Every structure is written in structure tokens, then in C-alpha cells.
Amino acid sequence: MASESGSAPLDPATARAALDDVSAARTRVADRITSPWWYHPGIGLSLAIAFASPSIDWDLIPYGVILGVGLIPMFLAFLLKRSTGVGVDHYMATGGTRRLSMRYSLLLAGLIVTGGVLQWAVSLRWAMAACGVAAFLLTAFTGHRIEQALHRDVRDSA
Numbered sequence: 001m002a003s004e005s006g007s008a009p010l011d012p013a014t015a016r017a018a019l020d021d022v023s024a025a026r027t028r029v030a031d032r033i034t035s036p037w038w039y040h041p042g043i044g045l046s047l048a049i050a051f052a053s054p055s056i057d058w059d060l061i062p063y064g065v066i067l068g069v070g071l072i073p074m075f076l077a078f079l080l081k082r083s084t085g086v087g088v089d090h091y092m093a094t095g096g097t098r099r100l101s102m103r104y105s106l107l108l109a110g111l112i113v114t115g116g117v118l119q120w121a122v123s124l125r126w127a128m129a130a131c132g133v134a135a136f137l138l139t140a141f142t143g144h145r146i147e148q149a150l151h152r153d154v155r156d157s158a
Contacts (some may be wrong), residue, residue: 029086032085033072034084034147039080047130047135047139048068051064053130055125102143108138114127115128
């Protein structure tokens with residue numbers, strides 16, 4: 001009985017060795033996708049810049065958003081890939097990371113709404129900056145949790 005590709009079927013020992021190779025490769029990848037200590041705090045700091053810009057000066061909003069949501073995270077992702085040698089979307093790579101990322105995104109959206117209401121509707125001057133500090137802490141903490149889920153999911157699938 002020949003396979004469709006024209007090669008002979010694998011014997012059980014060869015198949016087991018191939019599966020063991022795949023498992024070892026997944027373990028190596030799981031070890032390499034570890035972010036440096038500065039990655040998650042850096043993403044949090046970039047968000048804090050975006051949040052704080054309206055509290056500092058109304059005219060800084062475009063610059064804060066462009067830097068905090070665009071340029072700085074892209075630069076950090078570039079440095080992350082360069083330092084680990086692996087390009088992985090930590091936030092959406094597996095089912096476990098997607099669930100945590102969705103909760104994180106909802107909490108972040110809540111901070112944006114809360115800060116906006118307090119800053120503009122209640123006229124609490126530094127509300128967005130305070131929410132930026134909360135976004136920094138949330139991002140640093142949740143980023144590490146997401147990374148733990150990523151490692152667990154990659155290793156468990158091995």
C-alpha cells in the first residue's frame with residue numbers, strides 16, 4: 001500500500017522519531033519566544049504616552065497617539081524579533097493568548113472611556129494620565145500572563 005506522494009509508508013519507529021523531532025522543535029521554539037524583560041513594560045509605557053498626551057496638552061494628542069500606539073510598539077516588536085530570532089504575535093498566537101488578549105483589550109477600552117469621561121465630562125485635568133499609569137501596569141502584568149499562556153500552549157501542543 002503506497003501513499004499518494006509515491007513514497008513508501010513510514011514504519012512505526014520512523015514515525016515516532018519524526019514526532020519526537022517535532023516535539024523537540026516546539027520545545028525549542030517555546031524557549032526562544034521568551035520576551036526580554038523590557039518588552040511588556042515598554043509596550044505599557046508607549047500606551048501611557050498615548051494616554052497622557054491629552055492631559056499634558058490638547059495639541060499633543062496626535063503625537064502621543066502616533067508614538068504611543070504606532071511607532072513605539074512597532075519599534076519594540078522589531079527589537080523583540082531581533083533579540084529572540086522568532087517573530088510571533090504574542091497576543092493572538094494561540095487560543096489561550098487570544099482569550100487573555102480579549103480581556104485585556106476590554107479593560108484597556110474601559111480605561112480609555114473612563115479617562116475620557118473624567119477628563120472632559122467631569123473636567124478632572126489629569127484623568128487620562130492617571131488612566132495611562134493604570135494602562136502601563138495592566139499591560140506589564142497582562143503581557144507577562146499572556147506570554148506564560150503562549151509558552152504553555154506551545155509546549156502542550158508538542
